[in-house]
Amino acid sequence: MPLSWFEVFIVLAASACFSYYAFWPLFILPFLFLLAGGIWGGKYSLRSYSALALFLMAVLFFNWMQMPVPLDLRIQDGVVLTGRVETVPEFDGNRSSFVLKSKEPERAMKKIQVFCNFEAAVQKGEEISLRGDLKLPRPPGNPGEFDYPRYLSYSGIYYLMSVKEKNAIAVISAPGRSECFFAAIRNSGEKIIKDRLPAPEAAILLGMLLGKTDDMAPEQYRDFQKSGIVHIFSVSGLHVGFFLLLMACLTSLCRMSPGMKLVVTGIFLLLYASVVAWPVSVIRAVIMAIVGLLAYYSGRENALLNGLGLAGTIIIVSDPFALFKISFQLSFMATWGLLYLFPLLKKRLQYTNRLWDLLLIPLSAQLAVLPLTAYHFNLFSPVSLLSNVLTSYLSGACVILGLLALMLAAVWPWLAGIFLYPAGFFIELIMGLNSAVLKLPLAFWWVATPCFILIIVYYLGLLLLALSWSKNYRKRGFGYTGLCLILLFILLISLPASLYQQGVMELVLIDVGQGDSILLKSPGGKFVLVDGGGSHYSDPGSKKLLPYLHHRGIRKIDVIINTHPDIDHLQGLEKASKGLSVAHIALPYCFKEAEEYEELKGIAARKNIPLIFLKSGQRLSLEKGCELTVLYPEEELYHGNHYNNKSLVLYCQYGAFSFLLTGDVEKEGMQELLQQGNLGTSTVLKVPHHGSKGSLLPEFYRELNPRWAIISAGANNSFGHPHASVLKELQEQGIEVLRTDEDGAIVFQSNGRWVKIKTGAKGQSI
């Protein structure tokens, strides 16, 4: 075979991509490239031909593996399924979830994500039958939002099933004996960790050992993400590395021969994987570890890099979708950085002080994953170099102590406890260090999602730079070109969002489910956020609003405006003002003393943000030629508890483009607005109060005469927004209606002469 495993992996990855996106015209590119390499490649021609043959074979293979997504999915109620529970059920206090491997012949039904509205008494490996409603996962509404259906489809899951009653689940047969054994070890370990350690530390340790992140507070998780050490919570190469270190010490203590060490370590690795019940990330880590061990003991040339390619090949042949999973991308690239970049860097710099290793190891891993963290998390964190140096050894100690505790928990809980206390202390240290490094200046910043080509540019630059470090290619131009490409990438993703699309006014109705959130961009690049969505049950502020703002690379908002203090308008603003830098917060004058504003006022006081109180007749000048006019309500304090009719109503005009934002006003408010007589016409109208029945006032719409009416409402919301009569009225008046529950985010762009509309989650990456 004339290709190295790393080359095989790259060819397979490319063909998996093409098979998944099924974009056949582009197919000709690698084909021609390899063919040309074969014909004119000289001594590389055999390699090119083999790569070409492999590429074609792999495309056939991946199509046979059925990578393209099935299309004919439909919802059904009251479906009865039988199958085996494939994952360890997780319970978050309200509902439990697990994956069912069903016996249905249809491909889309083979694996189903089940949600129960109660704590399901099932175990991994049990065969069960259950009755519930088949649903489809909801696609994202905003650009940059987490794509749940796609995420599930990577695991071969296309349907959700919701089970409402406990008696809808019946156990047919128990899991195998070995599975029960490992489950018992896992459960006793989990129990002892939760018993002995305080909740946050226990959650982190469980995350480290079992790859469970469901117990961890989301804010905490995000903090670790910001400082670039979130990888310590997924069972990844780092863990397996520490596991191997532990095994190396133990086997050396027992004075075993190298072959024996290999076998014993391999067996323990498999045992550990069985205890944590073989989640996909662990399967991958085990494959990488076993190949890595073989590589290490083989003493072959380039064995580690080759082993990485081999492990990658095994992984994507067995599970082609792994390629699209964030965890695989991150751990593969980080390992590549350590195995390829680090030795080159070390050779280039020729230092003798081993302390440099401490800095260069995280540096090479971070260089390799930089575009991935920018793409998936919209983060660029220089501080990750520091935080990784500080925490990875601590987390390694935690992993080793936790593993010992996990092994001992079933037989000798007392001793297991002894190992846990120092682990808890180390975790506390990690948390302390983490919050300390995040406070450093320029610790991290949010960046816009880079587009695919930009990512390729970065890796091209990195490759050139790395080549310039190696002896064979020490040509001057390589290093400088590489460095320039890398800096170009960092510069482009870090540029403030306001620099893009100068001279274009933008109005975005963000899909926040049931609620309102509107982002305005002035032609000069000032950002105004009117309302932020919110809910008692979920957190659209963190899950929808912030991801959208991060996706666009918005780090600073000039004014945050709340129309009235209902939760579905206010909650997201609290999250936004916590998470971003905000210049002003504007609240309606009439609700000046409303107690719902306590938290927002607190944040404003802490972060030194000036508060503005708005009332009718005021004008908020964003820049020359662009101002927001407050049309409503009058200046008088309101003490009632029906806030809707006192919502702020804002109007803005830019050239021929104008819009009216109406908050939640209902008939009374709308009538008052009409009586005031200062309503002009407007191009776009945000339909008041999510299009509820109470906001049906035909004269209002006639007076405004908008071309588009936009409605923000949650899909299948329990209020029945928007009401059919409102929709009918709008239709009769010939107004085009756009709705967030059907269209997703709605974006209007105008330079004052033309108007462009975009809807849905299609990316706006730079």
Place this chain on the structure above:
Amino acid sequence: MIDLIMDILFPQTACYICREPGRYSCRYPWCDACEDEMDRLKKCLSLCDHCGKYLGEGENLCVECRQNPPSFNIARAVGPYEEPFRIAVKVFKFLGRKQLAKKMGDMMAEVVEREPRFWPLDIIVPVPISQGNLRQRGFNQTELLARQIGRRLKIAVEPGILVRIKETPSQRELTREEREKNLLYAFKVTQPQKVLGKKILLVDDVYTTGSTIRECTRVLLEAGAERVSVITWAIGKGF
């Protein structure tokens, strides 16, 4: 079998000696050009009749063997300790390319097969290395070579018979006298009954001054071995 699997899992992409890119395996670890160069070096000079060192014109015994004849029966090497041979042994020892033992062992076995004065043979004994080196390298290079020779010649290999009882500093920077002083009483035969009356093939990687080999031979003969012959990978020049 294992070697074949390892060749597939971790393919070798460059000649171990001159780094010429291509496809190599454990049976074919260096390119034809390097193999030719080795053949040329093997033949270009005459050998010392006794210890196998390379000699100048018109002699058949080296200075050493004339003044202070060593006690072994015969010593031979595959080639001189020069460029390709030296690189091969360095790659094998210091870079830990264990699979080279296959090719190198086969080449050494071939030399033994061709030279009738080695025969008959009863057991093969590798020269032991120091514990420090063993720990650092993770393998004993002479033992790997000995095992390959044993496999090829179908003779039993007894690595445990001869052991190092004194940790000696590296010999590389020392003069002959210092080396000999260093090595005195450094080796011991653990099971003399296994050596008694046997014709032994002693295996080492490099023969430079011959101090190690002489000392090992002495210890083996004292323990009752009938005859000791020596095969090494590379040997120095005797002039």
